[in-house]
Structures are given as structure tokens and as C-alpha cells.
Amino acid sequence: MKIAIYGYGNLGRGVEFAVKQNPDTELFGIFTRRPPENVKPAFAETKVFPAADITNYKNDIDVLIICGGSATDLPEMTPALAADFNVIDSFDTHADIPKHFVAVDEAAKKGDKVAVISVGWDPGMFSLNRLYANAILPEGKDYTFWGKGVSQGHSDAIRRIEGVLDARQYTIPVQSALDSVRAGENPDLTTREKHTRLCYVVASEEADKARIEREIKTMPKYFSDYDTTVNFISQEELDRDHKGIPHGGFVIRTGKTGKDNGSNHVIEYSLKLDSNPEFTASVLVAFARAAYRMSARGDSGCKTVFDIAPVDLSAKTREQVIAEML
Amino acid sequence: MKIAIYGYGNLGRGVEFAVKQNPDTELFGIFTRRPPENVKPAFAETKVFPAADITNYKNDIDVLIICGGSATDLPEMTPALAADFNVIDSFDTHADIPKHFVAVDEAAKKGDKVAVISVGWDPGMFSLNRLYANAILPEGKDYTFWGKGVSQGHSDAIRRIEGVLDARQYTIPVQSALDSVRAGENPDLTTREKHTRLCYVVASEEADKARIEREIKTMPKYFSDYDTTVNFISQEELDRDHKGIPHGGFVIRTGKTGKDNGSNHVIEYSLKLDSNPEFTASVLVAFARAAYRMSARGDSGCKTVFDIAPVDLSAKTREQVIAEML
Numbered sequence: 071m072k073i074a075i076y077g078y079g080n081l082g083r084g085v086e087f088a089v090k091q092n093p094d095t096e097l098f099g100i101f102t103r104r105p106p107e108n109v110k111p112a113f114a115e116t117k118v119f120p121a122a123d124i125t126n127y128k129n130d131i132d133v134l135i136i137c138g139g140s141a142t143d144l145p146e147m148t149p150a151l152a153a154d155f156n157v158i159d160s161f162d163t164h165a166d167i168p169k170h171f172v173a174v175d176e177a178a179k180k181g182d183k184v185a186v187i188s189v190g191w192d193p194g195m196f197s198l199n200r201l202y203a204n205a206i207l208p209e210g211k212d213y214t215f216w217g218k219g220v221s222q223g224h225s226d227a228i229r230r231i232e233g234v235l236d237a238r239q240y241t242i243p244v245q246s247a248l249d250s251v252r253a254g255e256n257p258d259l260t261t262r263e264k265h266t267r268l269c270y271v272v273a274s275e276e277a278d279k280a281r282i283e284r285e286i287k288t289m290p291k292y293f294s295d296y297d298t299t300v301n302f303i304s305q306e307e308l309d310r311d312h313k314g315i316p317h318g319g320f321v322i323r324t325g326k327t328g329k330d331n332g333s334n335h336v337i338e339y340s341l342k343l344d345s346n347p348e349f350t351a352s353v354l355v356a357f358a359r360a361a362y363r364m365s366a367r368g369d370s371g372c373k374t375v376f377d378i379a380p381v382d383l384s385a386k387t388r389e390q391v392i393a394e395m396l
Numbered sequence: 397m398k399i400a401i402y403g404y405g406n407l408g409r410g411v412e413f414a415v416k417q418n419p420d421t422e423l424f425g426i427f428t429r430r431p432p433e434n435v436k437p438a439f440a441e442t443k444v445f446p447a448a449d450i451t452n453y454k455n456d457i458d459v460l461i462i463c464g465g466s467a468t469d470l471p472e473m474t475p476a477l478a479a480d481f482n483v484i485d486s487f488d489t490h491a492d493i494p495k496h497f498v499a500v501d502e503a504a505k506k507g508d509k510v511a512v513i514s515v516g517w518d519p520g521m522f523s524l525n526r527l528y529a530n531a532i533l534p535e536g537k538d539y540t541f542w543g544k545g546v547s548q549g550h551s552d553a554i555r556r557i558e559g560v561l562d563a564r565q566y567t568i569p570v571q572s573a574l575d576s577v578r579a580g581e582n583p584d585l586t587t588r589e590k591h592t593r594l595c596y597v598v599a600s601e602e603a604d605k606a607r608i609e610r611e612i613k614t615m616p617k618y619f620s621d622y623d624t625t626v627n628f629i630s631q632e633e634l635d636r637d638h639k640g641i642p643h644g645g646f647v648i649r650t651g652k653t654g655k656d657n658g659s660n661h662v663i664e665y666s667l668k669l670d671s672n673p674e675f676t677a678s679v680l681v682a683f684a685r686a687a688y689r690m691s692a693r694g695d696s697g698c699k700t701v702f703d704i705a706p707v708d709l710s711a712k713t714r715e716q717v718i719a720e721m722l
Binding site: 087093188197202205207335336339343374375376377378383385393395 | 410413414417418419438490493494497514519521523524525526527528530531532533534535578653654655658659660661662663664665666667668669670671674675677678679682685700701702703704705706707709710711714715717718719721722
């Protein structure tokens, strides 16, 4: 199965590594909107092509993994490319998924291709766990906690404040809230009760740190609804201690069954990831395999993680997974 | 969707409750090999039929949930019934699943029916999590821990010892082993290092407790490879403190990605269940829905949890799950 990467940032680089780990995938190359000579792949043998030429390679690529941003890239790229390629994206603006689905579905059906959208861990693996848990326990309550992990969006928001040179923001689940959920207490939790925000900020020498801290803590949507801690550190400290892009989180459903709903159950799925983009990339490659197989069977249109039988994600045969994993 | 229960013990009773919780399922009735008047359903309106008459109701039942034991019941019942009904079972003798699959597949294909075998939590939800995690992280290591929970098989084994009136055995994961796995240390764990066994035993007055304890602790396969604790208690204490059938466990995969495999990831799925049979029953009902839909689409043959697209498990429409859970 020949996989190509469209867009080469942290996520595309993660796909480049993930393709190497799988026995049945090989990398056709990277497509970039930048001048190809400006892109430095992780492996010397990886070919880089101009994005503008991609339709020349229609018959050489089995699945295209689109590694763009959800704000502006993917709403354009995925429908445009789904007419010519089997594609996967990690579109993660939850509220806009139904709209994205319709646009991609139309294109993929026109081109008789399979497109899988919103693949990753949330949306993605977390979504799957929400669905499985809801199907099993119809009477229950869902909780999703994120972190401890770096939020790129929140880090960027801090960097836009005057006097800030660099910043890194961690989203941290509140342990007592997690404990209460796991204990089956079914708490109603406010935004503030679920997560705290921890910021490491590099300020310019002349900047008013009190003002920066105030601007962060009162920023609507991003910080004002949370208990936020701001630590000022040096650029050296930020580079040394906060270079990684870890993330993770917890999907928990608690529910009741039996006589008088007397039995309590807790289903929990959690991820602890050293690298958010590398893990997301690994999920993308597994679903690329499914897209390839579904397309080979004559299927077409837009799919989500909900539509894909788990066996299609595995490099192993159906007989193998039944014998080894069931 | 009309569901029938075949076999009425703890599991069948769990199905009777679970069917009530779902908006799109109704219970046709219970089929039993006992005299029907000896079966006391949880709900007065539940009808009880003799198992021998079941083929008379071929056209009235959409899915039959077979609630028998894996040792002797299911290897006979499931292939026999799969020719006439869409069926689900919870066959859980892992090593014999491939053989069971072949027998059920042949029958179901002959009858143009869908059969889903080995549904529950292990095999079942734990299997699904092993498969998803392996597909995402090809380079990694799997761990399954069970407990804290009651093992019926081990409790039965103790009860067969001379002088034992009653017994309850708990399987308990070793916390330090769990911690090591979660920390990404990839330990190689022996049987003894993963689980301990805790036994509550009611002995007859004249019995030699030292002998009973020795017989338990040295019992091959069941206890000899474990650190086992034996507590003698009264029947009143057993009935008061150990009446429930709780269980649960953990499926963890740790893996590496990226440059020089430098990033570590931990995927963990866990269950904490007050009632093992009620939870298993709830999983069975969700997969009954999928069997019904697959059959309605013209599919047939034996399926496992790996073959079923998650969307088919939900009572909600595809549009709803995309909007609400993705």
C-alpha cells in the first residue's frame, strides 16, 4: 500500500515515521506547497513533490494522508483531493464535522473514492470509546478529560500578547474531579472544576509581567473560565524543559444496570502520549489501511471512525487477529 | 427488534434487564431447558417457553442471545441455533475460538443468518482494545490484567475440595506490576507477578482447615502459580460480604514512535464492574443490534467483534453519532 503525505509539519513528519513501522505500507512521498527543496524529510530517501503536481500521481498513490490544519486547510483540501484520491484527514473542529462530512462525501462519491475524516485521538479514538460505551450502557453519563498535555492553540494565544516572546500551555485534568467520576459519583462538573491551565511564559525584558499575567488569566474562552497559573521562565528553560508536545486524556462513562439499576459500572479509556502529532499520525496510518481495503472492495464516500470494522485497521489477517487477540 | 434469551441464569437475567434499557429492543421471551414454570423472570410480563419449541418461533425472533456456558453448552447450542436464527454468544474459551468460529460460520451461512460469537468484555471489549492499540502502535507490548473480581471457575474449584461448604475467589491485579506497565517500563511479568488470588472459604465444622488451605494453594493451574491468600469465614459472612459478582480489569499497550523510537505512549482501557453478568449482557444486547442490521443488509456467516462497524452498535442514527459523539 503506497501512502503519500500532503503537507509536512509535525503531523506529516509523524506519518513519515509511522509508515516505516508498518509491514504493509510504503511511503510514495511528501507533497508540499512550499518549494520542495525547503522541506527536509526525516529520511534521506523520502521524495518531496510540489503539491501543485499531485494529480499527475493519481494512479501511483493508494491513500493520501492530508496533514493540514482544521481552521483553513482541511475544509478546502479534503473535498478537493477526495475526488482523485482515497484520503484521510484529522479534521478536529468538532462542531463543524457534519458540514465537513457533507462536502467530503460529495467529492468522494463523485470520484468513487473513500475518504475518512476526523481521524486521530479526539476526534478519533476518544470518539470510538464514547460510542462503544454509550451503546453498552444506555443509562449513564459521559466524561472527557484532556491532559496533561500541551495545547498548541492556547500556547499560540499567549504568544500573541504584547511582550511575550514564547509560551507553552499545559491543560491539566483536576485529579479530584477524575477521582469522583471514577468512584461513580456522577458529578456535574463546571469547566473550572474539570481542568486547570498551567502556562510557561518567556517575556521580553522590558515587558510588564503583571499585565501579561492579567491578560492571560482574563482572556475569554481560552483562560477566563479556568484556574490558570502563569510562570515566567527564560527561553533557555522553555527550550530545555518544555520542548515536547505531550498530550493525552481520559474518556469515562459510568452507567447502571440490573434490578433497580443497582449495579454501577465504570468504563475508562486513557491515553498518555509523549508526542501528540506522532500518535495522531500512527492512528492516521492505521485508518489509511482501512480506507485502502474499503476502496478495493468497491466502497466509496465519506467515512468516519464509526463506519470502519476494526479488523480493517490491522496489518494481520482476520484469522490471525481472531486467534491472537480475541 | 425482537430479542429472545436462550438459557436463563445470571447472564440471561442480565439480558432481560438490558433489553429494557434500550429504546429499540423488546423481549420476545426466554427459552429454557428447565420446566418453564420453574423459571422466575425478573419481570412478570416476560414469557417463558420450552427450549424444545424454539424453531416454532423462527419468524418471530430477530436475534437470539444464547446464554449458555462455554465448556459444554455453547459449542453445541450456537452452531445448532445459527442455522435458524441470528444469534449472539459469549463463548470465552480463548484457545477454542477458531474451532467454534468454523462450526458456527458453516451453520450461519447455510441458514443465511448472522452469528456473532465471543461477545462480552473478555473476549469482547478487551479484544477490541487489543486490536485497536496494536493497529495504532505496531511496535509495542500488550498487557491484560483482570480484577479485582470474582472468578466463578476458581470459586467452583475450591468448592470441590472435601470439607468446603462454600467459597468465593477474587482475582486481584498486582498494583506494582500495573504501575510499572503504566510507567512504560515494559516489564516481563510472570503469572505470579501479575495477579494474586484471595479466597474466602466456608469449611464444615469438622474439616481440617490446614489441609484445605494446602489443597487450595497447591492446586495446579488454578492456584499453584499464584500467591494465594485463604481466609476462612462463616456462611453468614460470605452471604453478607461476598454476594456480588464484581469484575473488571485493564488492557494496556505501551509503544514507541518517532525518531529513534524516542516517544513513548500508553493506551489503557479499563473496566470496573459491579456485576460481571449484567455488563456482559449489556454488551450482548448492543451486538445483537448489529447482528440484526447486518442480517437485514443481506450479510451472513459468523462474525466477531472485530467485524462490526461501531456505528451498528448504537441505537442512534449515523448522523446523530457523528454530531454528538465524534
